[in-house]
Amino acid sequence: MAKKRRRRRRKISRREKIFNIVSYSLMAAVALGFLAWAFLTRGSITIKGSIEDYFKAVNNEDVKYYIECCYPKKWEKNYTPDSNQVNLNAVVEDVFKYQSGATYSSIEIKNTEKLEKVFVDRIKRGIKDIYGLDLNISQVYRVRFTVKMRYEYQGDIIEKETDVLIRYIYKYHEKWYYLADSLVLVKLNLDEQ
Numbered sequence: 680m681a682k683k684r685r686r687r688r689r690k691i692s693r694r695e696k697i698f699n700i701v702s703y704s705l706m707a708a709v710a711l712g713f714l715a716w717a718f719l720t721r722g723s724i725t726i727k728g729s730i731e732d733y734f735k736a737v738n739n740e741d742v743k744y745y746i747e748c749c750y751p752k753k754w755e756k757n758y759t760p761d762s763n764q765v766n767l768n769a770v771v772e773d774v775f776k777y778q779s780g781a782t783y784s785s786i787e788i789k790n791t792e793k794l795e796k797v798f799v800d801r802i803k804r805g806i807k808d809i810y811g812l813d814l815n816i817s818q819v820y821r822v823r824f825t826v827k828m829r830y831e832y833q834g835d836i837i838e839k840e841t842d843v844l845i846r847y848i849y850k851y852h853e854k855w856y857y858l859a860d861s862l863v864l865v866k867l868n869l870d871e872q
Contacts, residue, residue, distance in 0.1 A: 722854025781830035
C-alpha cells in the first residue's frame, strides 16, 4: 500500500497574518466607502442611472428624490432664480401637479453624444446668469432615448413606447444628474436642440 503523502502547509508568520488582516481591512473599507458614495449620495454613477432615477421620482411623485437626481446640493441650497428666494420643494410639487398620471419604465438609450466644452460652458453660464451660482459641471451629454409609458385613457389602460426623447445629463463632482430645471432649459432653448 502506498503511503499517502501529506502536503505540508507553509506556516504563516505573525507578521504576514497582520499584513493580510490590515490589507483586507483596507480593501473592505475602500469598497464600503465607494459603495456609500455611489449609492448614498446624490446623483448617479451612470448616465442611464440618472435617467432611471428621474423617472422613478416622477412615477412616485417623490419631491426629495426628484431634487436629488436633478440638483446637486450646492444648487439646491442656492436655488435663487434672479436673486429671489424660491422654495424648490414647492416648484417640484407644482411640476407633479401638471403630470398626466402616466408611469414610466424600460428606458432604452438610443444614442449618447458628449457635448463640446463650448456647450458645457454655455450651460454653466446659464446657471450663473439665473442663479448667480458657479456650478463646476465637467461634462454634458445629449441623450436620445425611449421610455415605456402606461396611462389610463377613457377607462382603458394604454401602454406604449414614446417617440425618441432628447434630454441633457450633466456631470458634477463625478456624479450624473438629469437636467430638468425649466428656467435653464428655456433660457438656453435646449428643448429646441
